[in-house]
Amino acid sequence: MTRQIGFNAFAMNTVGHQSPGLWRHPDDRSAHYRDLEHWTELARVLERGVFDGIFLADVLGTYDVYGGDSTASLRAAAQVPINDPMLLVPAMALVTEHLGFGVTANTSAEHPFPFARRMSTLDHLTRGRVGWNIVTGYLDSAARNLGGTQLPHDQRYDHAEEYLEVVRRLWEESWEDDAVVRDAASGVFTDPAKVHPIDHHGRWFDVPGFHLSEPSPQRTPVIYQAGSSPRGIGFAARHAEAVFVAASGPASLATTVARVRAAVAEAGRDPRSVRIYTKLTIVTDATPQAARAKYDDYLAHTDAEGALALVSGWMGEDLSRHDLDQPLADVTSNAIHTYASAYSGVDDDGRPWTVRDLALRAGIGGLGQLVVGSGEEVADEVQALVEQTDVDGFNLAYAVTPGSFVDVVEHVVPVLQARGAYPTAYRPGTLRHKLFGRGDRPARRQAVLTAGAGR
């Protein structure tokens, strides 16, 4: 049986997202990110294309490593200005029926008690179509503006583990399924005996009370996570239902996917129960020639400085201090980490990158796989990638929006559908059920979570 592939749209409530400079392209409307209609139109396009969902990235700071401040980022609109992602969801939900919404939220930004209510509210309003991409924060500028310094990497994960325990207990343990009885005769809306305080007292949080929201369709949103460090992969293996992985090329991607699946199995879970996505940028058109011309046109609109501002932030290394032709290995030993990207700086064929290679590759859709061609060509490459790497689907970054998504829906999706490699309709029900076909609620909770729960 042909393997089914899933697409997510990779977007952000900002200009350009991962394609700094492309806002100058006449087809790009990303600078309309402030208009609701920009997003509702995109949502309709994606649902027409049977996308799994729209995945909304976020940062709560700016890229200020390149040149030592935010000058380059501001000039190029490299993820600044940036608005809140969560507030886009209700409007997009109103005009769609099936599309999923993956929302990025940082465990160091908000206390888990009100955050749990926000996600429950979204799960109610979307009728169970919301996911949460857990990030632990990687921009120092965000931590500073929240009035502190960033926790060391490993402590961030300790903090995130406790954060997740608190919100999961609020979502899963506080209200029993039949707590809301809504019985007009007796006048009882909620049976108080079936609502339980979580009585959490931990290292980072004290939350004695019960959840403020009644149970939502999924209760716990679908958990997304990315993280290429050993600690990050461990976290994903225990908690994530969808994982984002990244690599320099197909061979290293295959290795990463295998590593994640092994870690999931080691955590006592079915390695096929986790959906693994990697980032992909598709430039496509009716013919191979038109697609290549389109790519060259996009390339002419990229902004190298903006791209290096992003990459410098991801690496924590100021690339403005180096010659563009310097080999990357001479510049830094830092790996390039972001929740969407992790690169060794070496191609699959062993050729080491220069700083310029980085800027070029990060210019359209950020770092990640890039495919240029007709619908048939792209479908071939996408299927080959799945074959080679065992990845389940793709987070599609855009060159221009909504154009890049419209192109995929027009040229690529029908080809994959005709080959039986892409869904032609949505499964009914919640996002979790659409993705995994096993009901609305998370699979039985892992030992690590139930251990501390006992009531």
Added chain:
Amino acid sequence: MTRQIGFNAFAMNTVGHQSPGLWRHPDDRSAHYRDLEHWTELARVLERGVFDGIFLADVLGTYDVYGGDSTASLRAAAQVPINDPMLLVPAMALVTEHLGFGVTANTSAEHPFPFARRMSTLDHLTRGRVGWNIVTGYLDSAARNLGGTQLPHDQRYDHAEEYLEVVRRLWEESWEDDAVVRDAASGVFTDPAKVHPIDHHGRWFDVPGFHLSEPSPQRTPVIYQAGSSPRGIGFAARHAEAVFVAASGPASLATTVARVRAAVAEAGRDPRSVRIYTKLTIVTDATPQAARAKYDDYLAHTDAEGALALVSGWMGEDLSRHDLDQPLADVTSNAIHTYASAYSGVDDDGRPWTVRDLALRAGIGGLGQLVVGSGEEVADEVQALVEQTDVDGFNLAYAVTPGSFVDVVEHVVPVLQARGAYPTAYRPGTLRHKLFGRGDRPARRQAVLTAGAGR
């Protein structure tokens, strides 16, 4: 010239809001608060009725004073379960063009840096139709679940003052009007020289950086505030553009309105530049008889215990320990404070209330003015109230939703419009411009704020 009156809808992302028990009435759909369509339908009704806005109250805790826990609140659905209010706005904004959105947010719930971005995002997405009702928190249960104890009342206002200073500086001082140039030729999206860190270092917050959002139509949302304590009125007098006041009857309301206007003048502002609303519940129908029958029917559906659970929370006094016929004055010396209500427990004619009086009065629309009658009768009373008290408008609490609002739009609004006492169309532009007719931006900032600003 006949004085123009403004209406807000007073609502909450919960069941029943201020009418515990009315969820059992066949006309009430408040238990559909989890559905987007419930809210978009309401928004359309309100815009048809040329309401100033919908005012969304919120609490981040439960009413657990009555009986010493949340049993009574849960049973009666007295503001629990309760979802996040902010996430309703984008969907309602999508289906309306003019309606304003007043969102309650607590200064002790979220750090001002991400909060400022959320409000800017809403102001962008609504094209400048958002207001912020500043509350400093009054439920101990909320403070406990946020991992601390509530600050003493006066310190809460110190904290809120600094919070407001931080968010206002992010909104007003960080990005110059022409910072976003979006010049394709030069490749400059934002001129970095025109984006300024606020460099705030205060007692409660350190926010060194600049705002993440580009300037929104209003920049600062319209500031709403309620507060009947001397400190609360002082805060409102300095900062608020719309103030909510409450009183037991017209005479005490007139006194309160005069006190607020005097405080505004004392703070160096035009006392007419602040819009003063009071809470009002209207039960109306085509004829006086039908309206009275409707009221009796609603009354039969109220839940006295639920009402006392709310009032006990507002007072901080457990009313379950007292006989219903006891005079209130024997029970407690606490005033009844909420951001929508402040009552002496004595009628204008001097008759002291019993506990039962409280429960009855709080049963439909909570405590506040109540008017029952035909459209003509209600219009008479509303105009008389404005005449006697100098109030500018009303926050309309509902008995049933959307029914109570539909009734007002059908029966009362046309009468007031025919008398020239109510707008027949919206002014163009932002919420601030609609309300005050003086442009999109806040009036020149007060000395108290500019003092510490200097850059």
